[in-house]
Amino acid sequence: MKNVALMLHSMYAISVSRYKEDPVFNRIEELRTHKGISRQDFADEVGVHYQTIGYLERGEYSPSLSLALKIALALQSPIDHIFSINPFKKGK
Amino acid sequence: MKEKSTIANNPMNPFAKLSFRRLETYEMERFSKREETSGYKKLRKKGIRRRLVIAELLLLLTLPMMGFFQDRSKESPTHLYFTVSFFLIVFLLYCVVFPLRAGIRLIADAPDDFLDERQIRLRNTSYLTSYQLLAGIVTALIAILLGIGVDFSNYPGVTSGLFVSLLVLITILPTMVLAWREKEI
Numbered sequence: 001m002k003n004v005a006l007m008l009h010s011m012y013a014i015s016v017s018r019y020k021e022d023p024v025f026n027r028i029e030e031l032r033t034h035k036g037i038s039r040q041d042f043a044d045e046v047g048v049h050y051q052t053i054g055y056l057e058r059g060e061y062s063p064s065l066s067l068a069l070k071i072a073l074a075l076q077s078p079i080d081h082i083f084s085i086n087p088f089k090k091g092k
Numbered sequence: 093m094k095e096k097s098t099i100a101n102n103p104m105n106p107f108a109k110l111s112f113r114r115l116e117t118y119e120m121e122r123f124s125k126r127e128e129t130s131g132y133k134k135l136r137k138k139g140i141r142r143r144l145v146i147a148e149l150l151l152l153l154t155l156p157m158m159g160f161f162q163d164r165s166k167e168s169p170t171h172l173y174f175t176v177s178f179f180l181i182v183f184l185l186y187c188v189v190f191p192l193r194a195g196i197r198l199i200a201d202a203p204d205d206f207l208d209e210r211q212i213r214l215r216n217t218s219y220l221t222s223y224q225l226l227a228g229i230v231t232a233l234i235a236i237l238l239g240i241g242v243d244f245s246n247y248p249g250v251t252s253g254l255f256v257s258l259l260v261l262i263t264i265l266p267t268m269v270l271a272w273r274e275k276e277i
Contacts, residue, residue, distance in 0.1 A: 048208035051276065061210050 021062050026083050029057040031075045046070045135195035141271040144195060148188045148268060152257045155181050159249025174249065185260055192267055196277050200266040214270065221273075222265040229261070 032042050032053075043050035046067065055061035056071075063071065072079040134140060155178070162174045193200070199207065199215050207215065233254075237244075244251050270277070
């Protein structure tokens, strides 16, 4: 009985778990449009679906380190110039 | 999307020569060529995707329920009607499955090579949610069937309908979860 209760508790814990990542701010859209690259071309260059670029630009998805490095390479900018854990100040 | 050429053409890939792998590759490549140029875009709208999920659920529920209205005497004309309508609903179930899969860009069924990291994460969380849902559905089903104490030997249509419904549900549940949950896909 104890085991069943434990199992039910684990299932409940997993079902209510909504792990929220810390937000990672980025300037992908700004730098991409500045370079005049379309979302599709940029997606092809970094090897992701074009909708993933949309998610990244809206801040709805935080990339893995390898994807962040690929993005930095494609935008020819240092990684800390594109990504930050603090919001970017406008115009900087 | 990772480099598509690496899947089938890579000589280091031990699965490249297996036929199911080639079939999978063929299906995905055929789909990705057509996906942006055809009517698939309409299927990606959240409202349409949700309607398809509801239609699929209703069909899945109808299949075992039909068994309660089955006339078991083989001479009865309704016996034939039951058999025909049973297979018709199974056919309709699969008719809904295809637009549902297309509506989520086959993410739930696609191998890693065809997905990027965000899509892989979506697919994996949809399987986790499906497992939880399936555990709940099976537990509830067993509780109900034991609770009401119906002798199902009198209703063979119910057990066969239940079996087919569960079989379809197991295969399509991650797709249904994704289709229902994601706002943009």
